Amino acid sequence: MRTSPSLKRSLVASFILTAVIPFLAIGFISLYFLRKDLMDSITTSNLALACSVANEVDVRLADPLNLMEHVAEMMVGRIVSSPGTFDDHLDSEMKVYGHFESLFVLDAGGRVVHAALQKGERARREDYLGMDMSTLPVYQEARKSNALRWSRTFVSMSSGEPTITAAFPFRGGTVLGNLNLRGLGKISRRAGLGTEGAVIIVDKRGMVIAHPDQSHVAQQLNMAGLEVVRRGLKGESGTYRYTNNGVEKFGSVVTIERTGWLVIVEQDVARAFAPVYRVQWILLAGMGVTVILALAAGIVSLGRMLRPLASLVRSAKKMAGGNYSFDSPPPSYRELDELSANFSAMAHAVCAREEELRDRNEELAMTEEELRQQIEESHRNQDELSVMNYTLQTIFGASPLAMVTLDLAGNVTMWNGAAGRIFGWSAEEVLSRPYPIHAEGEARGKLITEVLRTDRAITAFEFACRRQDGTPIHVSLSAAPLQDARGNPAGIITISADVTERWLAGEKIRNLNADLERMVHERTIQLETANSELESFSYSVSHDLRAPLRHINGFSLALTEEYADVITGPGQEYLHRIGAAANRMGELIDDLLELSRVSRGPIYREPVNLSRMARSLVDELVESQPDRHVVVDIADDIIVDGDLGLLRVALANLIGNAWKYTGRKDEAHIRVDVTETKGERVIFVQDDGAGFDMRYVHKLFGPFQRLHAATEFEGTGIGLATVQRIVQRHGGRVWADAEVDRGATFYFTLP
Numbered sequence: 001m002r003t004s005p006s007l008k009r010s011l012v013a014s015f016i017l018t019a020v021i022p023f024l025a026i027g028f029i030s031l032y033f034l035r036k037d038l039m040d041s042i043t044t045s046n047l048a049l050a051c052s053v054a055n056e057v058d059v060r061l062a063d064p065l066n067l068m069e070h071v072a073e074m075m076v077g078r079i080v081s082s083p084g085t086f087d088d089h090l091d092s093e094m095k096v097y098g099h100f101e102s103l104f105v106l107d108a109g110g111r112v113v114h115a116a117l118q119k120g121e122r123a124r125r126e127d128y129l130g131m132d133m134s135t136l137p138v139y140q141e142a143r144k145s146n147a148l149r150w151s152r153t154f155v156s157m158s159s160g161e162p163t164i165t166a167a168f169p170f171r172g173g174t175v176l177g178n179l180n181l182r183g184l185g186k187i188s189r190r191a192g193l194g195t196e197g198a199v200i201i202v203d204k205r206g207m208v209i210a211h212p213d214q215s216h217v218a219q220q221l222n223m224a225g226l227e228v229v230r231r232g233l234k235g236e237s238g239t240y241r242y243t244n245n246g247v248e249k250f251g252s253v254v255t256i257e258r259t260g261w262l263v264i265v266e267q268d269v270a271r272a273f274a275p276v277y278r279v280q281w282i283l284l285a286g287m288g289v290t291v292i293l294a295l296a297a298g299i300v301s302l303g304r305m306l307r308p309l310a311s312l313v314r315s316a317k318k319m320a321g322g323n324y325s326f327d328s329p330p331p332s333y334r335e336l337d338e339l340s341a342n343f344s345a346m347a348h349a350v351c352a353r354e355e356e357l358r359d360r361n362e363e364l365a366m367t368e369e370e371l372r373q374q375i376e377e378s379h380r381n382q383d384e385l386s387v388m389n390y391t392l393q394t395i396f397g398a399s400p401l402a403m404v405t406l407d408l409a410g411n412v413t414m415w416n417g418a419a420g421r422i423f424g425w426s427a428e429e430v431l432s433r434p435y436p437i438h439a440e441g442e443a444r445g446k447l448i449t450e451v452l453r454t455d456r457a458i459t460a461f462e463f464a465c466r467r468q469d470g471t472p473i474h475v476s477l478s479a480a481p482l483q484d485a486r487g488n489p490a491g492i493i494t495i496s497a498d499v500t501e502r503w504l505a506g507e508k509i510r511n512l513n514a515d516l517e518r519m520v521h522e523r524t525i526q527l528e529t530a531n532s533e534l535e536s537f538s539y540s541v542s543h544d545l546r547a548p549l550r551h552i553n554g555f556s557l558a559l560t561e562e563y564a565d566v567i568t569g570p571g572q573e574y575l576h577r578i579g580a581a582a583n584r585m586g587e588l589i590d591d592l593l594e595l596s597r598v599s600r601g602p603i604y605r606e607p608v609n610l611s612r613m614a615r616s617l618v619d620e621l622v623e624s625q626p627d628r629h630v631v632v633d634i635a636d637d638i639i640v641d642g643d644l645g646l647l648r649v650a651l652a653n654l655i656g657n658a659w660k661y662t663g664r665k666d667e668a669h670i671r672v673d674v675t676e677t678k679g680e681r682v683i684f685v686q687d688d689g690a691g692f693d694m695r696y697v698h699k700l701f702g703p704f705q706r707l708h709a710a711t712e713f714e715g716t717g718i719g720l721a722t723v724q725r726i727v728q729r730h731g732g733r734v735w736a737d738a739e740v741d742r743g744a745t746f747y748f749t750l751p
Helices: 007-077 083-097 122-128 137-145 182-190 214-218 227-233 274-320 334-398 417-423 448-454 500-562 569-600 610-624 644-661 694-699 719-729
Strands: 100-107 112-117 162-170 173-180 197-202 208-210 238-244 247-255 262-268 402-406 412-415 458-466 472-483 489-498 605-609 630-634 639-643 668-677 680-687 734-739 743-748
Touching (some): 007 100, 007 162, 007 197, 007 238, 007 262, 112 122, 137 162, 182 208, 208 214, 227 238, 227 247, 227 262, 402 417, 500 569, 610 630, 610 644, 610 668, 644 668, 644 680, 644 719, 644 743, 694 734, 719 734
Parallel strands (some): 630 668
Antiparallel strands (some): 100 112, 100 173, 247 262, 458 472, 472 489, 605 639, 680 743, 734 743
């Protein structure tokens, strides 16, 4: 039998887990963050120091480079008149800067034409004049790239110190200078960390060119094998940990952009972390003492706490034997005292529970009787369900529609008589077999499988299929998913009706529609022929009728002018009437041709600003009759989609009519605006002129129909017919509303 663990041991273990281990964890985490913060601080300060040194080196190299550029500018500009004067100038510049050991000016072939040495001795200068330095790699690189180039560092034979050659090309030659790098050692020592570390400068080969310990420079120590140097030569900046001469170090490296050299700030790990190690040992010792004292105090406290629990265990054993008297332990901790009180209450509660159990047994007997009654009711419900099932079976069998049920695999589970009559298969031929009805053409396979896949109903889906004997029929099918008592998919039910006769009737309708389309096509051809004949008629009217009119008008005018003394007053009146009639006939011909043109021409739709068009038309009317006083209100931005030319003709007729029929008023008003009626945009032109009787509105838009005499208002009766033809060709409609002597309003729509 498995022995339960001791409470005392469990509490001690819990104390260690909840107090000692977190305490130790906090201590070690504190040590970790202390080390991390120190490392971050050292990394930040070392990188800042390295960047500062790199900037100082870069600034120090700027002066000699400025000197080389100055010499190149003098050579290009030929500022110095003689070689001796130029050499003296170089000597003076060498004394001022003091960075170069020697400075040479080479011609285009790489030969020395001017030289300046640190001590300025002419005898030594003469040794260099004419020397060919074109074979130097740094010279070749500078000429090839036409830019400043640096050589590798080397130890000068004259000074024994690190030196580098700089080559600066110019038009017609090159300035070549040997730059002494002893100043870099001063920078390294001045920026050094003392005994804590060192600031080191290495060239692009990893060779030490500046170090607080000058012996490293003299020995030409190569540090290219160190991790920090390899990373720096790859162009990376940062702090890296590595081992140098068996000592663990970390160094921060940055690149001097001008030369590609590296500045490394190096420190010993042991020296840097010495304060952390001291704090670590102090903290570990303190944590050890604290843990030992805490464990001792915990064990003593547990002994005192467990004594009352032992008394409770003895009382529990008595209760297990049926003795519910409870001996309270001596007062202890508040929680244990509460536990004792609750234990005593539990003993009394157990007695009460036994009484309650006896009462519950009686209630259970009553519940059992209720359950028996519910079972009987369930049997009655089952009988009702059987009756309902029989009713459904009767409906299923007597239905005139084909009703079929399928399982989830698509096999037939029920097949009524109507299905057999419509499709030709008997129930015995299809039960437990795949559904035999399949749609033809594109609908094949998309009916039953769609319901099974999506678990959604299909309603009144019509398709063509074949009976068992091959007879084609058309069926309207509805299908819905079936579920079991738990709501899980159980299959589908389909209800089908034979709609072959309805489909045949629809086919007849489709054939009639095809015949109708053919007739419309033939009628369209006839209309095109009529339009062609109308064009011929328009041409005839334009050319054949105008000539006689011109003759009539011309001869009547000649008679009036040449025989004025012969023809009496009535004769003059007759000739005047003949001329007026000829002019009116010409106007009628022009209006007829305009009506024909707007009826036949193609429509080119585009956005049209009717507001701008109306203002232009009104300006033309005002210019033709400047003495009229007419107030015209035109709404802004009436934009429609239509043919610009046709809409201008229509709007010109409407505004022209409004202008004409307000001619007898001293001050007239015309309004062009837009409104909305039953969701339809309606444009209207309104005036307060003569108006007309609405009893004759049906004649208003007919050709040559006029509601006013020619003696009252001139016109041919073609204008409104033209407006109606243009609006109808745009798919709109036009109508009018008026009152005699109160004005008229003409409305039109343009979809």
